[in-house]
Amino acid sequence: MAAGASALAQKLSRFLPLKPDELESLAGLEARRRAIPAHTELVHERQTGHQAFILLEGWACAYKLLPDGGRQVIDFSIPGDFMGLRSVLLRTSDHAFAAVSDILVAEVSAGQMIDTFQRRPRLAAAILWAASRDEAMVVEHLVSIGRRSALVRMAHLLLELGLRLQLVGLGSPGGYACPLNQYLLADALGLTAIHVNRVLRQLRERGLVTLREEQVEFHDPAGLHSLAGYHTGYLDQGEGPAS
Amino acid sequence: MAAGASALAQKLSRFLPLKPDELESLAGLEARRRAIPAHTELVHERQTGHQAFILLEGWACAYKLLPDGGRQVIDFSIPGDFMGLRSVLLRTSDHAFAAVSDILVAEVSAGQMIDTFQRRPRLAAAILWAASRDEAMVVEHLVSIGRRSALVRMAHLLLELGLRLQLVGLGSPGGYACPLNQYLLADALGLTAIHVNRVLRQLRERGLVTLREEQVEFHDPAGLHSLAGYHTGYLDQGEGPAS
DNA sequence: CGGCAAGTTGAACCGCCTCAATGACGGTGG
DNA sequence: CCACCGTCATTGAGGCGGTTCAACTTGCCG
Incomplete structure (x- = not known):
């Protein structure tokens, strides 16, 4: 794996050594970058619009709010984590995401995801592996x-x-x-x-x-x-x- | 959808009306049936061997045991639910499954799953939708x-x-x-x-x-x-x- | 200097646990 | 047929882990 590879590339390579063309596709997913200041809500609960994020730098968290004002954090996201992958298939996001620190994310549209999954099955398997691991967490x-x-x-x-x-x-x-x-x-x-x-x-x-x-x-x-x-x-x- | 369709077919049809060839593939996944008596452990934690089950009749549960003898039930499975789908990609199962009542399951091998996913992308999307829904639960x-x-x-x-x-x-x-x-x-x-x-x-x-x-x-x-x-x-x- | 966010500590309370016992039911064997 | 058992439901009394309310501190920033 090349030095300076993204956190996601590092993580996926643990599961499956990625080939140059797969790394290229991955870099394509990470191309549309956006900086977000700390304490910003990226996605709110029940938001529609099918897109996911790849966290490149900083920390974020996934959470749900309750009617009484309480909050339950589902998990923390660190560099190399997907956020909102589930909302690509589900009609709406089932929970919200917020930046914990200042963060840098890549936006990935549902179409891009599906396209990549069809053209790069090995990369798809690696991403699903990472998603399964997140679920286990x-x-x-x-x-x-x-x-x-x-x-x-x-x-x-x-x-x-x-x-x-x-x-x-x-x-x-x-x-x-x-x-x-x-x-x-x-x-x-x-x-x-x-x-x-x-x-x-x-x-x-x-x-x-x-x-x-x-x-x-x-x-x-x-x-x-x-x-x-x-x-x-x-x-x-x-x-x-x-x- | 045909009358008498399996619970899984009923559920998936809510997401995506399935075509005859897709229903046929689905029936293929549900072909290898096995009856299991109540209170039997189907899969134990950290079991290797990549296979999943489709629950056809009865109730089951997914759980983890703790060193102190405690148990946490992750979720209950009802007819039409996949069990252990995650272990198709993860090296080992991250939790155990047991039959709550007498149940009827279909065994699905990892190979069968991957094959179906490649040949029936719409069915694959429907199954991933169901899996995303389970995660949300x-x-x-x-x-x-x-x-x-x-x-x-x-x-x-x-x-x-x-x-x-x-x-x-x-x-x-x-x-x-x-x-x-x-x-x-x-x-x-x-x-x-x-x-x-x-x-x-x-x-x-x-x-x-x-x-x-x-x-x-x-x-x-x-x-x-x-x-x-x-x-x-x-x-x-x-x-x-x-x- | 004043204000706000985050950390720290104490005291009282309560939701849920622990331990203990009892009753209802079905199965099983003498 | 009934004594015996295991499983499950039910109820009481007392205790603990974690909450609630209420300070007070510290550090940062305008």
Whole structure:
């Protein structure tokens, strides 16, 4: 893989080494770029219009709002992630997207997607693999919220984000830059910001992990894995074709 | 659509009216049938071997087990649902499947799937639409567990199952047959069976809905919708092609 | 300097859990 | 035929995890 390849190209190459013509098609999907400032809503819930985004730089999140004003963050998007791929087939978007930090995205129309899928089946398979992996992450998230304690949930999330970032060349085993504040973490984990604060304190006091000044630092990765009961199976960190 | 068509054919036809040759291919996917008794595990977590199932009759559930013995049900499968579609691309299944009642399934190999996708692009789009819809349901489920009270969660689940069943010709606006016991509901909603019991009692005493002898009866659909803050957008109950 | 967003901490409350027990039902074997 | 069992539903009492409300701090920016 060429140096300087996009985060998405890096990620897909883990599943399937991409050929020059496939990389070219991928670059075509990433051509129509747009910078978006932090805290902007890209897509609102139930928005029609079939287009997806590829996140090139920065962090975003997918979420749903509730009638009572509450918010549930479905997942966080990092460079190399598709956003809104589902709305290419569904009539409307089933959730909203917002920029967490300043971000750079590529807009992809439904037509472009379908065209690429027909002309580049291997690339299509790789993109569907990535989408399946994202789905598996949502499922793991659901399990977290349903059956794990707040402490374990937080540990799990911080570990998962670390692994995902490493796959696209951001972050290291020791930590990573993380623009998420405690409100966002709370809405992701189904907690209040206040309790997130207490949970982070516990993790810090146990010498496991620190989140300070937008930086996550793992002090005891083994201890954290053990606390979180973490196994990476669902992430399928690609070691060649699955089939 | 022909009378007596499979539940899956009924469902897909809502998205895209299927042509005879497409219905034939679909029937081909549903040909290799197998009866499975209740409470049997079809696929265990991290199972390799790329195959999917189409549920033809009965109910099943997808779930993950936790180290502490807990269980989180990801979703329930009803006739016309695919199970394990994701494991066609992912190296291993990211969760387990079990039969809730006695069921009848069709086994579909990864090769068969890929072959059908290449030869019948319209059918492929319809199947991906159904898969996107399933994903949207998992997302809604996540929102429920993360941000809704136990009472609202339960109301939401019972309503959603009702709508899904109606789409494949099972159940009516007044209710439906439901083989789920309180333990299963608890593991789906992130509660204990004991609390499920109390929640069901509340719903009953408020005159909204009853679950007795494997039968759900809606006594006040409007009141239930209002309590659940239910809107059907994410279900995309198909009224013709989306694109 | 004043204002706002984000983080931190304490105290009281409550939704849901845990532990414990009881009842209803169908199946099974003596 | 009935004693026995396992499964499921039901109910009570007490406890804990996480919420709610209410400060107070810190840092940033105009």
